[in-house]
Amino acid sequence: MKAIIYIGLKPGVLDPQGRAISRSLNDLGFEEVTKARQGKVIELDLTAEDPAAAETRVTEMCEKLLANTVIESYRVEIED
Amino acid sequence: MKAIIYIGLKPGVLDPQGRAISRSLNDLGFEEVTKARQGKVIELDLTAEDPAAAETRVTEMCEKLLANTVIESYRVEIED
Known part of the structure; x- marks a missing residue:
């Protein structure tokens, strides 16, 4: 069985990596x-x-372990 | 419009982060x-x-810019 976990910053949390990406693009x-x-x-x-x-x-x-729930939200998908 | 890009290591490329995660779990x-x-x-x-x-x-x-195509593969999804 496979699990896929998506982890992202919660809305409102500063995302310097994201800003660097958009500026570079x-x-x-x-x-x-x-x-x-x-x-x-x-x-x-x-x-x-x-x-x-x-x-x-x-x-x-x-x-x-995987998410820092203070600043991150996550979503779990289970696949066969 | 929104684009979601998934970037992962190609199969066979050593993934030290992944190994650290599985060992810690x-x-x-x-x-x-x-x-x-x-x-x-x-x-x-x-x-x-x-x-x-x-x-x-x-x-x-x-x-x-976004992917290092030597070791990474990517997938693009476009959403309205």
């Missing part, structure tokens, strides 16, 4: 870019049988 | 995790009218 002539935000994707391979139970466990992983 | 008792890979997501706000033209431009951005 503008400098390169991509003037249609008005804003950029950067996040992470983590793909996990799991030895699990039950998708619902796997989702609970992966949420626990996010809370304990 | 195992150490925390999440023994069902057998492998982890970490990638990036970049979300762009665009002032563009035509989705097909926007996709071409965003692909150009990936080739020129």
Whole structure:
């Protein structure tokens, strides 16, 4: 089973990486870019049988290790 | 218009971040995790009218700046 976790900064949190990206793109002539935000994707391979139970466990992983829940939000997808 | 770009290491490229994640999860008792890979997501706000033209431009951005195509692959999604 596979879990895909999307982690991004919460709205309102300053995103210096995103600003650097949009400025660089503008400098390169991509003037249609008005804003950029950067996040992470983590793909996990799991030895699990039950998708619902796997989702609970992966949420626990996010809370304990993968996401900084003060400034980041996350979304979990489970795939067979 | 919005573009979402997923950037990940190509298969076979060493992923030290991913290894650190899977080892840390195992150490925390999440023994069902057998492998982890970490990638990036970049979300762009665009002032563009035509989705097909926007996709071409965003692909150009990936080739020129956003992805290191020697070791990374990317996927572009355009949203209204």
